[in-house]
Amino acid sequence: MTKTHLQELITPWFEKVPDAFFLSAITASSIGILSLLFVYLFTRRLMLPGIQKVVTKLSPERIGSLSPMLTKLNKRIACLLCCVLFLATFDSVYPINEIAQEILKTIGQALLIIYIGFIISSIVSIAGAIYNQLDFAREVPIQGLIQVVKLITFIVCSILIVSIVLEKSPTYILSGFGAIAAVTLLVFKDTILGFVASIQIAANRLVTYGDWIQVDNYGADGEVIDLGLNTVKVRNWDNTITTIPTYMLVAGSFKNWRGMQESGGRRIKRSLNIDMNSIFLVDDDFKAQIEAVIPLQEYIRLGTLPDPVSNLGLFRRYAEGYLKQHSKINTSLTLMVRELQPLNHGLPIEFYCFSEDKRWISYEHLQAEIMDHLLAVLPVFGLRAYQSVSGQLSPADGVNMAGKPSIKVPNNAVQGQHQ
16 A cells, blocks of 8 residues: 555654554545545535626526526536546545555546536537527527537547546547447437438528427427427427427428418418309399398499309409408408319319418417308308208298398399209
8 A cells, every 4th residue: 555645744643553554544535535525515515606696697687597507517517626636636645555546546537537528518508508598599599519519529528438448549449430330320320310400400490499390291280399419399289299300301391380470471271162053143133132231332343343243253252352351361462262173062262361360279260250251141142152961951931041131043043053
């Protein structure tokens, strides 16, 4: 057992005591351990928290939100200082034999490298959190790059630890990587693909936090809550979480609703199938009957109508005028009512416009309100919605199903209507 400098200093204290060498060794080791404990508690409980409080006062909102990360960093710095102190004073304080000395030194050096890696990881995490507080961070996420930096840091630390344990140069360890390159690529395939995908996603602004994306192949339809190196997490609208490999956003296809959210409105594209047997040409008397139920002239410029005009033509113009005057429709965007290709289940009339309110619930309520109104006014124009299964109830005593006077179909209506 080697006699250390500290042991030599305290040996005179035990001259008259049996086993003076053993007691002085125990005392020297105890002093060393207590010194490490004192340094840890001083830095962990007093010095570093005091610095943290001063820094937090400079910006309570921004730096205050980083408190858990700063606390973790303080703990790791305190452990690092203990490792440095242990290695710096090892030969002068701890009187142990050569084998134990080599083992403890190796453990101390390994712990020093581990805590250096942890500190770098904490600093990178804090830097990423500060970046995420910036306004443009949502547009250019760097979570994938942060994870890459952490991965490289721990790979380097692992190589250094292995070189210390084997007492070989790190270049010797690195030279062996060429033989296992294929295995390394296989093991880290997803990580490598995710790294490349993260760079492409950040550079091209394909997706960012808070985006509403839809990936049909994975059943994802909701908001992006995490953009990692290997996976992207999406909180679906039913509050389930879908995990998607990051590289699939580049290799495959997905729908990003960010453009809709940033635009002036959300598209409404709905259609009604009209029974083609209910379409006929109208005369002035029929227009007067419509005027008795709805203010037709408020929505249609009657002087611009072709002569003759069909009841479906009147309905299309009325529906378009109704949409243009609706307070919740953005009339600066595309707005039209058009006929689609006739099918065996009727003639589709499509209503195409944009809602000013893009929130889901408000959007759905507006769609329902518009379709309810247009379905309700169909009988006023003598039109029927096509239903392939249910039958048609005939109005009784001149009153339709809504309790309103039925519109009388003129004699020149197209023949062959349902009875």
